[in-house]
Amino acid sequence: MIALTLREIADAVGGALVLRGADASPDTTVDGTVTTDSREIAPGDVFFAKRGEFDDGHRFAPAAAQQGAALLVVEHELDLDVPQIVVDDSVIALGALATSVVARVRAAGDLKIVGVTGSNGKTTTKNLLRAVLERVGPTVAARASYNNEVGGPITMLALEADTKYLVAEMGASGVGEIARLVRMARPDIGIVLKVGLAHAGEFGGIEQTVRAKSEMVTDLLPSDVAVLNVDDPRVAPMAALTKARVLTFGLGANADVRATDVVVHARGTEFTVHVPGGESASVRFGVLGEHHVMNALATVAASVELGVGLSDVVAALESVTLAERWRMQVMGGRDGITVINDAYNASPDSMSAALKTLAQVKAPGTRTIAVLGEMSELGEFSGEEHDRIGLLAVRLGVSQLVVVGQGARRLHITAINEGSWDGESAFVETSDEAYELVVASARPGDTVLVKSSNAAGLRHLGDRLGEWFS
Template identity: 45%
Template sequence: MIPMSLASVAAVIDGELSERADPEAVVTGGVEFDSRKAGPGGLFLAIPGEKVDGHDFAAKAHEQGALATIATRPIDTPAIYVDDAVGALTKLAKHIAAASKARVIGVTGSNGKTSTKDLIGQVCADLGPTVATEANFNNELGHPYTVCRVEPDTEYLVLELAARGIGHITELCEIAPPHIGAVLNVGISHLDGFGDIETTARAKSELPRFLGERDIAILNRDDPRVARMADVTRAAVATFGIDADAAFTAADIDPGDGRHRFTLRTPGGSAEIRLNLWGRHHVYNALAAAGVAWHLGASPEQIAASLSKAGRLSERRMDVFTRPDGTTVIDDSYNANPASMGAAVRTLGQLPTEGRRIAVLGLMADLEEQSESCHRRLGEQAAEAGIDEVIAIGEGTEPIVDGADGVTATHVPDQAAAIALLRSRLRPGDAVLVKGSRYRTWDVADSLRAKEETHQ
């Protein structure tokens, strides 16, 4: 965090210092809402929860060196009292963003936000001190938390922008206004919040709409809904894509073993890239990252070098490893929607293996009335990709089996049953994909892990 006195922090967040708090003490550490991470010179944010109340851990945070706790009720350690803890964090983040010299990069889209944010963060880190969203801390709590990690020497702030409804992305942009905004795609996801894909597109368009005349919008020209966002932004527009004529594109794409090679073409020349990430969809993510890096002053050679060494940072996202028995596992179990499921199944279909390809698939949540058709289509995609066996887990996934014509397909009631079935079916040399919406296949993925596994 940018150093501030407790008195200054209290003024910024409209808080009141307790008698125990030293107004002249300078905050030099971060702001943490997990007391286990609270440390010397930092602040602890006490958030009341349904099961756990952060105020109960204020003393622990103080013992670990936190200068004060941002609290909403009386505590016995130094405090800044506010009415709303998350609102206070947001006010502090706005102040820090305004005071920082960092270039702010925002990333949104229905699929690939976290992976692309990770790529951009790694490319930016090669250019200068960088702060990027951890994992998927992309909401009303994680977003200001990330902004508050900015330090005086931070040059680049890379933020993942998520939304479950209209107005959410605008609210996040107002905390730390982006200088560069990348929109990756618009797909079917979170229909419980958006209702339909056109509403999803309108929500994602809030990022380019927010940008000013001196800013840059990086848009996927292969996605018609994203390409049309060029008409609603005041920013200069740079496009990326594979199929369409774009400023940043990939030529001579070679799938290799699933980690694609291609020639990156930019307005300033070309360079060869060999990704360490699995799946063709990462070519798009890399092109978006290349567009950002180019507008930050990186050369094609610098961009290619950074992207070629960039790795997977976030858990349960295309984590490919080989077990001691020779089984290859793709753990992409963090979350799922129709587009990411299709990409994962195609990646499994392209993965070199001496054995069978088995897809263990959980429910794709929040699809509302489109759930049955989307799950049936997933079964069809598994057949088209050459998958040998499908295991569908839980209520609502039966249409996957119906759609997987010509594939050995089994529906099981829960993860325990899927684990038991896998143990009876797996043979050395097989390849297994595990994917589903939040937590619905995590037990299966974890059961396939071993201490001796080798990551690829």
């Protein structure tokens, strides 16, 4: 975080400063990392004591103090010998501090901010943008999927005085959450990747999901840029909702930034990218899966808008071989057996894309095994979407389907009810059972996909299988 005095922080969050500690004064400067996790505290850091659904961060404030926290932001004064700022709501205070820090850095320098949202692809696109932008200037981007009301501000608070680019991943589980993050960061470029059924149960339906994602562009200024997926019928109409200049990306000829000659293979994806002005370039993209081409196109669009040369953008894209751990992560290798661990999260769109990639990358004469778990947070759409994935697995000719957990059992039932299928489906209750089944049944040359929502926990199964077949 940029250096601020205790008084400045208290003013920013609207809290009461409590001076504890022998040397504390309102003018004491703090410039450490901001976190809500006491385990991450190092000397000089700032700890926000956040109340959670199952625990209370105030319980961990003593540990934060013991590890050298320079400041505690709390909802009631604690008997600890550390300066404290008492606020009504620590999460709201966290956002207020982030808003202040972003405004200060922007006013003092030439900071440019890119906001990224969508039902799928946020983290991948954020990582690709970081790979591009850190080549041309100091860049801050979220770690992992820090994209909610806590993770978003923590990312923003990592800004330093010389930061040139901030890539802010913005997720939501309800209407209004992206708008709050947008008000904190005020993006110069707002990207909307895709609107699908991910978290539709939490949003209350697809219409509410569209409304929430559109919050990325509705408050952009005429001087800003809205980067929109023109291939998505739910995203393209957002062009009418923004005052910003619109730049589109997609595979169709009507896209401003587009890809042609897309070829998918086991080493990644090759395509030609075209940008406004007639310039084009060939890209050998090492991230597995044709669906990631759209994330690459969004990255190209935003990067070129920020003045990065196309050749530099392509070089950065080609340097990335893994979007993120547990996202189309290629593992294994023994006896020609490949494990694709894509079990960080799952929605109907990403599940479909992963299965299609599995079918595309398998070598002739070899088999495919799909180990699939539940797609969570789909609400009323859950049954029909699991049915659809079961049918897709059959129609893609998956050789062996292994369905894990009661939440995904309907997928298994739908698949075995398709009489024309030459493959087979097995249902197991646990990851351990799935592991034993795959280890016993895999043959040389097989390609194994592991895919589920994060809550199903299959990412660790993917790690186990990758290690076994390494």
